[in-house]
Amino acid sequence: xxxxxxxxxxxxxxxxxxxxxxxxxxxxxxxxxxxxxxxxxxxxxxxxxxxxxxxxxxxxxxxxxxxxxxxxxxxxxxxxxxxxxxxxxxxxxxxxxxxxxxxxxxxxxxxxxxxxxxxxxxxxxxxxxxxxxxxxxxxxxxxxxxxxxxxxxxxxxxxxxxxxxxxxxxxxxxxxxxxxxxxxxxxxxxxxxxxxxxxxxxxxxxxxxxxxxxxxxxxxxxxxxxxxxxxxxxxxxxxxxxxxxxxxxxxxxxxxxxxxxxxxxxxxxxxxxxxxxxxxxxxxxxxxxxxxxxxxxxxxxxxxxxxxxxxxxxxxxxxxxxxxxxxxxxxxxxxxxxxxxxxxxx
Numbered sequence: 001x002x003x004x005x006x007x008x009x010x011x012x013x014x015x016x017x018x019x020x021x022x023x024x025x026x027x028x029x030x031x032x033x034x035x036x037x038x039x040x041x042x043x044x045x046x047x048x049x050x051x052x053x054x055x056x057x058x059x060x061x062x063x064x065x066x067x068x069x070x071x072x073x074x075x076x077x078x079x080x081x082x083x084x085x086x087x088x089x090x091x092x093x094x095x096x097x098x099x100x101x102x103x104x105x106x107x108x109x110x111x112x113x114x115x116x117x118x119x120x121x122x123x124x125x126x127x128x129x130x131x132x133x134x135x136x137x138x139x140x141x142x143x144x145x146x147x148x149x150x151x152x153x154x155x156x157x158x159x160x161x162x163x164x165x166x167x168x169x170x171x172x173x174x175x176x177x178x179x180x181x182x183x184x185x186x187x188x189x190x191x192x193x194x195x196x197x198x199x200x201x202x203x204x205x206x207x208x209x210x211x212x213x214x215x216x217x218x219x220x221x222x223x224x225x226x227x228x229x230x231x232x233x234x235x236x237x238x239x240x241x242x243x244x245x246x247x248x249x250x251x252x253x254x255x256x257x258x259x260x261x262x263x264x265x266x267x268x269x270x271x272x273x274x275x276x277x278x279x280x281x282x283x284x285x286x287x288x289x290x291x292x293x294x295x296x297x298x299x300x301x302x303x304x305x306x307x308x309x310x311x312x313x314x315x316x317x318x319x320x321x322x323x324x325x326x327x328x329x330x331x332x333x334x335x336x337x338x339x340x341x342x343x344x345x346x
Contacts, residue, residue, distance in 0.1 A: 068099035081264030105143025131161030149174035156181035188233035208249035226257035247313035
């Protein structure tokens with residue numbers, strides 16, 4: 001792998017110095033029921049707050065990603081291409097070769113304390129899920145959230161993982177001093193589709209329980225309805241069933257996002273489609289003939305349908321997440337009260 005031989009004066013180090021130190025990589029393979037078949041590459045990163053490229057469609061400027069690769073194994077994951085930057089496979093390798101930035105919490109705390117850092121919003125879970133299974137072993141997120149809390153730095157988390165509930169108390173503490181946005185990704189509710197397209201994730205109903213639990217604790221939680229998969233989860237009945245379930249969870253918002261197929265993800269998804277739904281291959285080739293994104297007319301149609309259903313079921317303004325600052329419990333024992341601030345995770 002291109003980053004195994006990094007040295008402070010090598011050509012590769014100029015490209016990757018912001019990611020890994022020269023003697024950073026340790027590879028460990030765990031043959032246990034929980035992690036069978038997964039290889040962890042433990043590295044010491046040199047930087048943990050990443051600037052989002054200006055050409056990106058993202059509305060935020062800064063991210064923190066403690067992991068690369070993801071055992072959720074979603075066949076459509078747009079982040080698959082990033083594994084090729086390290087000469088790792090974007091298919092099964094992305095699902096099983098997990099890069100772990102073991103020094104992420106202390107590195108983040110140091111960068112947040114720098115005079116150069118202006119306290120801007122930090123988004124997490126926008127590349128790979130920071131609450132994938134590896135987090136159960138490495139426990140990087142408690143230290144990351146604690147650092148953000150201690151510096152009163154606004155942040156958001158997008159996840160498919162139920163493990164976020166482990167850190168609920170820390171998130172509540174952070175929400176008392178800064179704006180915190182929590183969103184859960186649930187693109188559809190059909191069990192058969194979930195088992196084949198998102199095999200390493202918790203079931204959709206378990207993710208919606210996360211939404212309900214955060215709401216019960218005074219933190220509004222939005223749902224990113226992503227991806228809506230053409231011809232597999234986009235019928236009016238399917239959209240209705242998904243939005244109805246999201247509304248029942250108490251979500252503060254729902255934002256649809258149609259499947260996009262960037263290089264790296266496109267090849268893997270189309271191979272999966274050819275195996276499981278070969279009759280749809282030609283339709284996908286036509287729908288995505290112009291590039292990574294479905295045509296605007298299709299995206300607008302899905303967005304309109306979901307927004308209409310959200311209004312019908314009483315989900316309030318359609319945006320990707322709700323930020324909330326919870327008032328300190330002292331001196332008055334009043335329940336947390338704060339107004340939501342718009343936060344986009346798209």
